[in-house]
Amino acid sequence: MNRFIAYAYKQQYKPGIIGLFINPFYYARTNLYHHVRKYSHYIRGRVLDVGCGNKPYEDIIDCEEYVGLEIDTEKNRMSKKADFFYDGGAFPFKDIDFDSIMISQVLEHIFEPELFLSEISRVLKPCGTLLLTVPFVWDEHDQPFDYARYSSFGVKYLLEKHGFSILHQDKLGDDAGMIFQLVNAYIYKLITTKNKYIKHLLMTLFCFPVNCIGVLMSKILPKNKDLYLDNLIIAQKGQKL
DSSP: OHHHHHHHHHHHHSOOTTHHHHOTTHHHHHHHHHHHHHTGGGOOSEEEEETOTTOTTGGGOOOSEEEEEEEOOHHHHHHOOOSEEEOSSSOSSOTTOEEEEEEESOGGGOSOHHHHHHHHHHHEEEEEEEEEEEESSOOOOSTTOOOOOOOHHHHHHHHHHTTEEEEEEEEESOSTHHHHHHHHHHHHHHHOOSOHHHHHHHIIIIIHHHHHHHHHHHHHSOOOTTSOSEEEEEEEESSOO
16 A cells, blocks of 8 residues: 555656546646656756755756755655755855756745745856746645745746846646636645545545546636746846857
8 A cells, every 4th residue: 555655646746647536736736747847958967956845856857966955844854855954044055056946836935035036046056047836826735834926927026136037937727727726626625634545535536527627628718828827937047148
């Protein structure tokens, strides 16, 4: 059964067909994974993954070294794959130490984004690249450490203010699938339980039909660029070359 739990965890961040059955966030996570892979060629050299969790994207990044950083808590030390831990202030690295930085679904949990982005800029080499994803339409999560939502204009402004040039900016989940993803997020919090096996059974019974309808509707109905789940930005430190 431990193998099943490990496989189910993998399906949470890299969902395949089985993810339709057991992942209530299938639509959102599929979009994130596919777009990170699409732009992964920008992430190279010595890479820092800030808020790395269990490094779900490490295997699609072709780099010299992949370094994970997490907030220093007892829970994170027990459950995360981070190489370094810090107190939420200054990063434990010297200036211009990394060629590329990844920040996936983390910025909304940063209470002082100005300080955070200053640290990102400090440890990133000139002309280094940043891959950032952050929610726009989403429920409160990882409470009580959920502080903000960023529009495409807001996150662009913050990055440019800290000396970054935008190379690419995508809106993820900008179709009818977004509506069904929010339905599943609603169901998930109603039926979640501490028993992992019962939880996966309930996910299959309740969330699988919604996932299927969402995928179908995302193909049929038109997009809406003003209503979407996540922002993804590729940025370069300094002016565009």
